[in-house]
Amino acid sequence: MASIFTKIVQREIPAEFLYEDEQVFAIKDINPVATHHFLVIPKKEIATANDVSKEDSETIANMYAVATRLAKDHGFADSGYRLVMNCNEHGGQEVFHIHLHVIGGNQLGSMV
Ligand code: 5GP
DSSP, X not given: OOOXXXXXXXXXXXXXXXEEOSSEXXXXXXXXXXXXEEEEEESSOOOSGGGOOGGGHHHHHHHHHHHHHHHHHTTOTTTOEEEEOOOHHHHTOOSSSOOEEEEESSOOOOOO
């Protein structure tokens, strides 16, 4: 069954798109935890960080490039931000299609 993010990129479920290319897309998180909260998602359905393989290197690099570009374009790259990928239960992962959270625009609490 397609993940919720695949349904979003197939325009079966609405979302606010920020970016899209052949490999990745970015949307606004529906439940933002900071002033800016974006999700950068590969079109390939990779379930968790544990399932990333070497053949995904270009896609993963592209995800980081898109994330930093979005932070710059939205004016919070210099003030700072957090890039997070949750993995499995203890990591708090809810959607099993990897995604990079881009969180910024205000001071974030310490996480570790
Ligand atoms: P996770 O906990 O898996 O790392 O993060 C999943 C994220 O996806 C959450 O921050 C949640 O708010 C977001 N999310 C879940 N469903 C939707 C949706 O239908 N649309 C959007 N834009 N974000 C979603």
